[in-house]
Amino acid sequence: MIIGVPKEIKNNESRVGLNTASVHSLTSQGHEVYVQTSAGLGSGYSDRDYVDAGAKILNSAKEVYAFAELIVKVKEPLEAEYKLIRKGQILFTYFHFASSQSLTEAMLKNGAICIAYETVEDEKGRLPLLTPMSEVAGRMSVQQAAKYLESPQKGKGKLLGGVPGVAPAKVLIIGGGVVGAEAAKMAAGLGAQVYLFDINLDRLRYLSEVLPANVFTLYSSEENINIHLVDCDVIIGAVLVPGAKAPKIIRKEMLSSMEAGTVLVDVAVDQGGCFETCRATSHKDPVFIEKDIVHYCVANIPGAVPMTSTNALNNVTLKYTQLIASQGWEKACESNAALAKGLNIASGKVMYQAVADAFDLDL
Secondary structure, three states, rough: OOEEEEOOOOOOOOOOOOOOHHHHHHHHHOOEEEEEEOHHHHHHHHHHHHHHHHEEEEHHHHHHHHHOOOOEEOOOOOOOHHHOOOOOOEEEEOOOOOHHHHHHHHHHHHEEEEEEEOOOOOOOOOOOOOOHHHHHHHHHHHHHHHOOOOOHOOOOOOOOOOOOEOOEEEEEEEEEOOHHHHHHHHHHHHOEEEEEEOOOOOOOOHHHHOOOOOEEEEEOHHHHHHHHHHHEEEEEOOOOOOOOOOOOOOOHHHHHOOOOOOOOHHHHHHHHHOOOOOOOEEEOOOOEEOOHHHHHHOOHHHOOOOOHHHHHHHHHHHHHHHHHHHHHHHHHHHHHHHHHOOOEEEEOOEEOOHHHHHHHHOO
């Protein structure tokens, strides 16, 4: 199969769909790989590195899309790319359709085959292609929270871990999945007082056993959250409903209960955000202030550390890319149940229930 890797064009997005190790694996199996020039530079891969791995370099995204049967990306296509996508062309990337009606309509209109990393689901209900980026995002959410808690960034002016004789910051984490667990590890490691909320009691029991002693697990109810809003310093939104819009856990009126300079980091922004006041921001302009509360809502958090993120992503995506390239998307989805759950849109039809529900569309 002919595989194309265009350069990502989302704001400050330097990850790349295939690293050189993946390219070598694919070309060794007889596939052709075309990479747009400079696509890998942000992740540490030069055009020469890709050529040495067996790829061919093309000058523009237009050429890559024109040649390729399978496009491997990191982020969803942006409007400038919609017109480049052909009917029947396979796109394998993060889509997060439920948060964007315009993207959903564009992919339905152009007849593409859209397989979303974030909804590939194994027999145990795990999301193997989302997990590594969730790990990165969870850890980075605490780094960013610590930064924006500083007074020059309009935060309260607190050190996340405090110092001897001065109390640490209080961090609320809403959601005990991969993002929440990784955020809790980081915040606890820095010495913060951490409260982790989830509705799954089995998950809370597990996390209470494996996380440090300064992480306290609580059942996620509005009453429990409201009790802790009044004196918290950071809230990290880590709620995930696979393929669907995130529920709004922190509503606009709840901001008035918080102290000025509290920092909100919404890691669920890709799925519409779990804070009602969330609106997507970028690495170039990452925060906004509403009711004296600092909001960090960057939609591609792992893009800031592309050398780590690209390799972590390729560790889990390669085997599925190989499967699609070797068998074609239909046979690949028939033979692999996890990949089949990644199929969100095919030939003008919605194939994933949560996306259909988000926009009242038929399956």
